[in-house]
Amino acid sequence: MTTQEALFKYTLRLSDTSLILAQRLSEWTSKGPFLEEDLALTNIALDILGQANSLLEYAAKTEGKGRSSDDLAFFRNEREFYNTLLVEQPNGDYAQTILRQCLIDNFDLLFYQELAKSKDETLAAIAAKSIKEITYHVRHTSSWVDRFGNGTEESHTRIQNALNELWRFTDELFEMNEVDAVLLKEKIAVDLQAIKPLWKKQVDAILEKANLKLPETVFMQTGSRNAKHTEHLGYILAEMQYLPRMHPTAKW
Amino acid sequence: MSNAVDVEKNFNSKLEKNDFVEPKDWMPENYRKHLIRQISQHAHSEIIGMLPEGNWISRAPSLRSKMVLLAKVQDEGGHGLYLYTAAETLGISRDELLGALHTGKAKYSSIFNYPTLTWADIGAVGWLVDGAAIMNQVMLQRTSYGPYSRAMIRICKEESFHQRQGYEIMCRLSFGTEAQKEMAQDALNRWWFPTMMMFGPPDKDSPNSEQAIKWRIKRETNDELRQKFVDRTVEQAEFLGLTIPDKNLKWNETKKGYDFSEPNWEEFYNVIKGNGPCNKERLEARNKAHSDGAWVREAAMAYAEKKKENILAA
Amino acid sequence: MSKDSQGPLWEVFVQKKAGQPFVHCGSLHAYDKEMALENARDLYTRRSEGSALWVVPAAAIVASSPEDIGPFFEPANDKVYRHPTFYQIPEGVKYI
DSSP states (O other): OOHHHHHHHHHHHHHHHHHHHHHGGGGGTTTTHHHHHHHHHHHHHHHHHHHHHHHHHHHHHTTTTSSOHHHHSSSSOOOOOOHHHHHSOOOOHHHHHHHHHHHHHHHHHHHHHTTTOEEEEEEHHHHHHHHHHHHHHHHHHHHHHHHHHHSSSHHHHHHHHHHHHHHGGGGGOOOOOHHHHHHHHHHHHHHHHHHHHHHHHHHHHHHHHOOOOOOSSSSOOGGGGGGGOHHHHHHHEEEEEEHHHHHHHHOO | SSSHHHHHHHHHHHHTTTTOOOOTTOOOOHHHHHHHHHHHHHHHHHHHHHHHHTTTGGGSHHHHHHHHHHHHHHOOOOOOHHHHHHTTTTTOOOHHHHHHHHHOOOOGGGGGGGGOSSHHHHHIIIIIIHHHHHHHHHTTTOHHHHHHHHHHHHHHHHHHHHHHHHHEEEEEHHTTTHHHHHHHHHHHHHHHHHHHHHHOGGGGGGTTTHHHHHHTSSSSSSHHHHHHHHHHHHHHHHHHHOSSTTTEEEEEEETEEEEOOOOHHHHHIIIIIIIITHHHHHHHHHHHHHHHHHHHHHEEEEEEHHTTTSSOOO | OOOSSOOOOOEEEEETTTTEEEEEEEEOOOSSHHHHHHHHHHOOOOOOOOOOEEEEEEEOOOOOOGGGGIIIIIITOOOOGGGGGGGGGOOOOOOO
């Protein structure tokens, strides 16, 4: 695998994760639990969609085959998407959406802080811009996890259920393969195993404050590094891509 | 001021001098009621208006259009919020306002009871519906009630991109493939008359208008605004190469404006009564969001109470 | 307060940039301080309108009433000696 090939796949991994997550979050727009929070979550979705856009543009450029960011978003199939399994999971109730977001925000903050030091200037610049946004996301979602954990009995049960449901997708965030190996050598990629204990520590602290317990026996799911997904992704793409695919020569 | 005659005189002289009325000022009970009704209807329209456009966020055909639409629908939520807080200064609570919406007691703009069937509808809604709404909103920046006027000024500033966003979509479609052009014309055909209805019934059948204008809650009549809208829009449609679906549309040199057909007012009253294509879906969607969110709001309140009592660490 | 409610009302003040005054820009609902601050950020600074925020519970604001206009504000109208234009300085004197 050449560095360029690895960089293309690596960038897709990041862009797809952002794109699918933004797609999921924006399902909440106009349906939030109250008006102020509806707007707040949409702001997060917009930040993440913006990240996806920058990353897809860079992926398109890196690939060098004349495809645009829109081509990459709307004309790839299920087995060509590299987003993590966690982000494609259904929104569930608001507790599940917030918990998923909180787990990812804490990961992203550590990840992008490291990526900002990458030898690849474009990735470093995108990361530097994202850090500020993500720092705010962490603050927002962590405080909601705390509110749910310490709010009512119902909210506690709901957020605990969300944790039980989603925890099995968290190991995959730190999985590395040949792509990482190639890019680590070039000091482009982030060493995911190195940030894993930091992430665990941060998340533990949030969960402890919210009186939440990690589920005991969990079989960790995996697959996205090889573009093997849960069944949810197909539906997300069907909805997201149908219009451009129906009119392949059209400009929007 | 002590007696009723004096306070009323003072109120009227404010209106005459184009001064603003502020929340704590004396105001006639009917003025207050009319304002609450108008501002809350306006707020509800923004909130319900998120639904037909939100319908296309997940299917927007490019990254750019997805981002723009998401930001636009979010703005509408913000505008509903500004207006709700303006209404709250008149002594009604957010809970009461939302309750009236959710039970179907309160009205909102009928236009949002029409479905967005294709992507071109997102263009048409931005171009026509926002275009019509902006005319109303620009006028309301000079309304007599201070908090309402301040909310409208903010809203107008933020809305300025909305109509352009819609027209941009219409441009891309109208100058795109055959199928796109057809999509654009079809959307114009379906949205034209419902948009014309947005300005309300003809002046002769609009009993509240006169009083509203006297109070400077409204500043131009329904028919004046409708005429202005048509005069502005015809040329924009011509530029797109699209045909406005009205055979009677014709320039009238004497009045320096277009003659046009009246919309079907029977349909208008029917939709207001709740029989439009999407009345049921819109209310159900709002009610579902509200009841699904109940436990979230309860949790937030319980948490805030515990914080206040220092049960939880800071 | 009933069990289901939108939370208390807060007033939001935005400072555009350091050195400028905080200006009232609107209101919102929030259940606690942190949420009020975050909501203010998400609502009233979406278009780079600010660099600092105040949120104040609306219930904590003490306001004058319209009946106060006379006794509160009119007595200041004839105190023209509080304005620099009241004073006569001979022509040619500088820096004063």
